[in-house]
Amino acid sequence: MIKLSSLIVGGLAAGLTLGAQAGTLDDVKKRGTLSCGVSTGLAGFSQKDEKGKWSGLDVDVCRAVAAAVLGDANKVQYKPLTAKERFTALQSGEIDVLSRNTTWTHTRDTSLGLNFAGVVYYDGTGFMVSKKLGVKSAKELDGANACIQAGTSTELAISDYFRENKIKYKPVTFDTSDQTRAGFESGRCDFLTSDQSQLYALRIGLKDPKGAIVLPEVISKEPLGPVVRQGDDQWFNIVKWSLSAMIEGEEQGVTSSNVADKLANGKPGNKRLLGGEGELGKNLGLNPDWAYQVIKQVGNYSESFERNVGSGSPLKISRGLNALWKDGGILYSPAMR
Amino acid sequence: MANTFKTDPIEFKPAAAQPAPSSTVGPVAWIKENLFSSIPNSVVTILVILGLLNVVPGVIDWMFISSTWSGASQDACVSDGACWVFIQAWSQQFFYGSYPSDGLWRVNLSLILLFVVIVLSFTLPANIRLKVSVPLFLVLPFVCIAILDGRLVGLDYVNTDFWGGFSLNVLMAAAAIIVAFPFSFLWALGRRSDMPLARSISVVFIEFFRGVPVLALFFMGSVMLPLFFAEGTNVDKLVRVWIVLIFFMSGYMAEVFRGGFQAIPSGQYEAADSIGLGYWQKTLLIILPQVIKVSMPNILATFVMLFKNTVFLLIIGIPEVLQTLLTALSNSNWLGGHAVEGYVFVGVIFWLCCFGMSMLASSIEKKLDTSHRN
Numbered sequence: 001m002i003k004l005s006s007l008i009v010g011g012l013a014a015g016l017t018l019g020a021q022a023g024t025l026d027d028v029k030k031r032g033t034l035s036c037g038v039s040t041g042l043a044g045f046s047q048k049d050e051k052g053k054w055s056g057l058d059v060d061v062c063r064a065v066a067a068a069v070l071g072d073a074n075k076v077q078y079k080p081l082t083a084k085e086r087f088t089a090l091q092s093g094e095i096d097v098l099s100r101n102t103t104w105t106h107t108r109d110t111s112l113g114l115n116f117a118g119v120v121y122y123d124g125t126g127f128m129v130s131k132k133l134g135v136k137s138a139k140e141l142d143g144a145n146a147c148i149q150a151g152t153s154t155e156l157a158i159s160d161y162f163r164e165n166k167i168k169y170k171p172v173t174f175d176t177s178d179q180t181r182a183g184f185e186s187g188r189c190d191f192l193t194s195d196q197s198q199l200y201a202l203r204i205g206l207k208d209p210k211g212a213i214v215l216p217e218v219i220s221k222e223p224l225g226p227v228v229r230q231g232d233d234q235w236f237n238i239v240k241w242s243l244s245a246m247i248e249g250e251e252q253g254v255t256s257s258n259v260a261d262k263l264a265n266g267k268p269g270n271k272r273l274l275g276g277e278g279e280l281g282k283n284l285g286l287n288p289d290w291a292y293q294v295i296k297q298v299g300n301y302s303e304s305f306e307r308n309v310g311s312g313s314p315l316k317i318s319r320g321l322n323a324l325w326k327d328g329g330i331l332y333s334p335a336m337r
Numbered sequence: 338m339a340n341t342f343k344t345d346p347i348e349f350k351p352a353a354a355q356p357a358p359s360s361t362v363g364p365v366a367w368i369k370e371n372l373f374s375s376i377p378n379s380v381v382t383i384l385v386i387l388g389l390l391n392v393v394p395g396v397i398d399w400m401f402i403s404s405t406w407s408g409a410s411q412d413a414c415v416s417d418g419a420c421w422v423f424i425q426a427w428s429q430q431f432f433y434g435s436y437p438s439d440g441l442w443r444v445n446l447s448l449i450l451l452f453v454v455i456v457l458s459f460t461l462p463a464n465i466r467l468k469v470s471v472p473l474f475l476v477l478p479f480v481c482i483a484i485l486d487g488r489l490v491g492l493d494y495v496n497t498d499f500w501g502g503f504s505l506n507v508l509m510a511a512a513a514i515i516v517a518f519p520f521s522f523l524w525a526l527g528r529r530s531d532m533p534l535a536r537s538i539s540v541v542f543i544e545f546f547r548g549v550p551v552l553a554l555f556f557m558g559s560v561m562l563p564l565f566f567a568e569g570t571n572v573d574k575l576v577r578v579w580i581v582l583i584f585f586m587s588g589y590m591a592e593v594f595r596g597g598f599q600a601i602p603s604g605q606y607e608a609a610d611s612i613g614l615g616y617w618q619k620t621l622l623i624i625l626p627q628v629i630k631v632s633m634p635n636i637l638a639t640f641v642m643l644f645k646n647t648v649f650l651l652i653i654g655i656p657e658v659l660q661t662l663l664t665a666l667s668n669s670n671w672l673g674g675h676a677v678e679g680y681v682f683v684g685v686i687f688w689l690c691c692f693g694m695s696m697l698a699s700s701i702e703k704k705l706d707t708s709h710r711n
Contacts, residue, residue, distance in 0.1 A: 040651075040654045040656075040660060040663065040664055041663055041664035041665075041666070041667035041668070042667055043667050043668065043669040043672060044669050047664070047667055047668045047669060048430070048435070048664050048665075048668065049668060049670070050426050050427050050429070050430060050665075052430060052434070052435030052499070077496065077498060078498065079498060079574075080498075080654045080656060080660075080664070081654050082652060082653060082654045084556070084560060085559050085560045085653060085654065088559075088560045088561075088563055088564060089563070091563075091564070092563035092564060092566065092571070093571060094563060094571050094574070178666075178674065178676045181674070201667075201669065201672055204669070204672040204673070205672045205673055205674040309669075313669055314669045314670060314672065315669055
């Protein structure tokens with residue numbers, strides 16, 4: 001049923017985008033704001049505060065694109081979207097870029113008339129157990145009860161994983177994440193499983209967050225990234241390289257505080273990234289200082305990560321897979337030249 | 338000749354009434370009569386009291402005694418009870434959404450206008466009441482939209498993405514029902530019409546919007562509709578669901594009106610015909626005022642239903658009050674599990690509003706005497 005409906009939606013979208021519209025860049029410039037699809041609320045990724053201000057890792061991608069294109073990271077119109085309407089909103093042109101913890105999958109990339117412009121966060125299904133259990137690896141969870149949120153892809157992932165490893169488990173499903181957490185807390189189950197980024201958020205809500213640990217195993221691939229419409233390669237490039245500029249910024253040690261200095265006195269690579277040399281901006285159809293503005297106003301990847309989900313946030317997620325390739329992670333920006 | 342007989346009038350003086358036997362008056366007797374009149378009754382009473390004793394102290398303790406009332410962030414929530422700091426910190430979001438702080442008076446003004454128009458429609462002198470309040474009602478949604486949007490009246494433009502909170506629930510419900518009103522009247526007339534085309538179109542429309550769940554309609558409005566528009570013509574999401582709400586509401590109200598039409602005695606129609614009034618004269622001058630009078634309680638009941646239905650907007654990401662609550666709960670600085678406080682808060686404000694409307698409905702019912710006894 002889901003497949004059928006996504007086929008219909010995809011077909012409709014393909015029909016619409018054929019007659020497309022290149023020129024997202026011109027539209028955004030003319031409008032003066034970037035219209036960015038985010039979630040209706042996901043801790044650390046796209047969240048609103050009491051003042052109505054948006055922040056998060058996904059939100060920073062929107063801000064980076066706005067900084068690169070319009071020179072002002074604050075010129076973003078956030079459109080909170082549910083999971084069901086996110087692709088339609090993009091296909092119909094309601095938003096210019098979708099940055100809403102969306103997993104990059106083959107089906108979505110090929111059949112919905114969309115392009116994934118990179119990966120912001122490598123997520124995956126993980127496990128949280130009570131410290132008292134003394135478990136160090138998911139393989140030791142034989143015969144345990146699992147708290148799972150009903151109807152999520154997590155259910156499939158852990159059923160596959162435990163079957164492969166010939167481990168028995170009893171699923172206890174709950175309707176919402178609050179109930180799942182309450183179930184875990186009351187001891188209905190021995191471990192809780194969800195996307196790793198979610199586990200950290202759920203852990204904070206426990207009465208005793210230190211009494212639970214997130215196991216190192218990640219059993220499914222959930223690369224989350226920004227999405228754009230197919231058929232506008234220039235815009236696709238702009239989003240892709242705005243994200244890459246943040247990652248490259250970290251790799252080159254360019255931060256929001258030293259960016260001016262690096263532009264004036266840095267290595268040739270720094271100057272090329274920041275627009276002092278070369279034609280990177282011109283090739284994208286942007287100002288030479290596009291990456292300078294991104295790093296100046298939003299920060300490099302590490303700054304954004306630590307501020308939103310890492311050590312500077314309540315979530316305290318470690319870099320893990322999301323560290324740079326030279327620090328043991330898999331984050332890698334194509335060559336900036 | 339004077340009457341020589343003079344007698345004192347004999348007056349009947351009843352003896353002072355005895356007090357009722359103490360076993361039939363006073364609280365003790367009341368309790369005995371109502372709560373312990375029979376064995377099953379006594380058992381039920383005791384069970385209910387035991388149940389209440391079990392639950393109520395815990396709830397009161399959680400809500401009032403061991404709760405936290407003051408503070409600025411989650412760090413203030415250290416006690417076991419409810420943390421009302423959460424509600425307090427997010428109260429502006431809950432009521433006004435992300436509407437700019439210096440423009441909140443515009444939201445307030447819209448709500449006050451709505452209130453004033455409602456009050457006027459009951460307090461104006463009867464001879465001009467309909468003539469004044471009907472146009473006021475019909476203009477009101479557009480005035481409110483102009484004030485909130487700002488472009489037409491020369492205020493700062495506020496995109497609909499910033500509208501939200503409980504005020505959005507109220508205004509959406511009001512704007513939908515007001516615009517739906519004339520439509521539903523036409524649908525009801527169409528359904529009663531002798532013209533086959535008008536009748537079948539009305540029947541199909543009414544039954545479609547009454548038969549399809551409002552959630553499905555919202556999904557159609559938010560996910561399907563945009564795919565049918567030409568690319569680049571973006572109809573605002575809020576406008577799309579407003580249209581959906583209007584259609585939904587007019588389907589329901591049409592049936593309310595149809596009931597009203599049927600309740601009018603056929604003598605009224607015949608009398609109007611006999612003095613030579615045309616169809617529209619008959620309908621607007623004779624029948625409609627009576628229909629509105631008879632259907633008033635049902636209209637208000639439908640309105641309460643629609644008002645509560647506005648929280649379903651959360652499933653398509655419109656930042657109404659419940660969606661705002663979910664957004665607040667997912668903020669990484671407020672992850673301490675404040676869901677119960679939030680839901681209690683939303684439940685209480687909805688209950689207050691709906692209860693108020695029920696009271697209003699029953700007082701209108703008394704005033705209008707809709708029983709049609711005469």
